[in-house]
Amino acid sequence: EKNAAAYGQWSLKNFEIGRPLGRGKFGRVYVAREVKSKYIVALKVLFKEQIDKYRIHHQLRREMEIQSTLKHPNVLRLYGWFDDDDRIFLILEYAHGGELYGVLRERGHLTERESATYIASLANALAYCHSQDVIHRDIKPENLLLDHEGRLKIADFGWSVQSRSKRHTMCGTLDYLAPELVENKAHDYTVDNWTLGVLCYEFLYGAPPFEAAMQHDTFKRIVKVDLSFPPNPPVSKEAKDLISRLLVKDSAKRLSLKKLMDHPWIIKNADPKGACIQ
Numbered sequence: 001e002k003n004a005a006a007y008g009q010w011s012l013k014n015f016e017i018g019r020p021l022g023r024g025k026f027g028r029v030y031v032a033r034e035v036k037s038k039y040i041v042a043l044k045v046l047f048k049e050q051i052d053k054y055r056i057h058h059q060l061r062r063e064m065e066i067q068s069t070l071k072h073p074n075v076l077r078l079y080g081w082f083d084d085d086d087r088i089f090l091i092l093e094y095a096h097g098g099e100l101y102g103v104l105r106e107r108g109h110l111t112e113r114e115s116a117t118y119i120a121s122l123a124n125a126l127a128y129c130h131s132q133d134v135i136h137r138d139i140k141p142e143n144l145l146l147d148h149e150g151r152l153k154i155a156d157f158g159w160s161v162q163s164r165s166k167r168h169t170m171c172g173t174l175d176y177l178a179p180e181l182v183e184n185k186a187h188d189y190t191v192d193n194w195t196l197g198v199l200c201y202e203f204l205y206g207a208p209p210f211e212a213a214m215q216h217d218t219f220k221r222i223v224k225v226d227l228s229f230p231p232n233p234p235v236s237k238e239a240k241d242l243i244s245r246l247l248v249k250d251s252a253k254r255l256s257l258k259k260l261m262d263h264p265w266i267i268k269n270a271d272p273k274g275a276c277i278q
């Protein structure tokens with residue numbers, strides 16, 4: 001198996017498996033260590049019978065092809081994969097800082113500097129994905145991880161692996177979807193610009209802008225762009241200005257990622273190193 005590893009043909013023998021990080025319909029994710037290099041990775045295990053049952057081969061292959069070609073500091077790397085008789089193993093970058101979602105829930109809301117830093121990192125990552133013709137990365141707080149320096153990593157769990165920490169948002173939430181998506185209309189990469197507005201709002205206020213008890217009410221609030229800014233926590237007018245330029249029904253009128261990077265709130269608050277949660 002020495003040669004096998006040399007040619008990137010991995011097998012379970014190359015890894016020591018650690019604690020589970022998350023689980024879901026299709027499998028689980030574990031911390032793992034590559035035996036020879038001692039390199040820490042996240043190993044996602046998917047069961048073939050589940051993949052057959054839910055007929056997601058094509059989606060899984062597309063996700064794997066996309067994620068293995070994307071190489072950006074704010075996109076979680078997929079290093080490779082291997083399989084055995086009944087499982088497929090994805091070798092993913094391990095984010096030492098865990099889920100941004102957890103920090104957001106713990107803290108209630110983030111500071112303007114933290115929020116602007118993460119929005120700038122996301123805009124950078126999305127501009128890169130769009131340049132590779134990849135759109136609609138399923139960006140919601142669950143899919144945002146932090147590395148050991150607090151730098152953001154988009155981890156796209158297209159096949160919904162939920163983490164161990166209790167989820168507050170039920171799976172398949174509409175909160176982050178643009179009107180044209182929830183109305184099943186044609187959509188382009190500007191759906192991601194809308195989602196940036198939702199995330200920026202949620203970082204600053206601790207809850208997404210169109211949240212409602214029932215999914216149908218969320219749907220109505222999204223299509224109406226029923227946006228309001230509560231008095232607490234106090235948020236700068238520049239931040240509200242940026243959010244209002246992203247949460248625009250007409251997708252052609254949404255602030256572009258390029259213009260977002262030059263927005264006064266981002267210039268003033270974003271940490272150029274992309275990290276600032278201590």
Ligand SMILES: CC(=O)N[C@H]1CCN(c2c(Cl)cnc3[nH]c(-c4cn(C)nc4C)nc23)C1
Nearest residue numbers: 021022029042094095096098142161162163
């Ligand atoms: C959205 C989702 O399912 N996330 C789960 C599964 C994969 N995943 C990770 C993936 Cl895919 C990569 N790196 C991670 N690091 C962690 C993590 C680290 N700490 C200290 N706590 C956690 C949790 N998790 C991952 C976490």
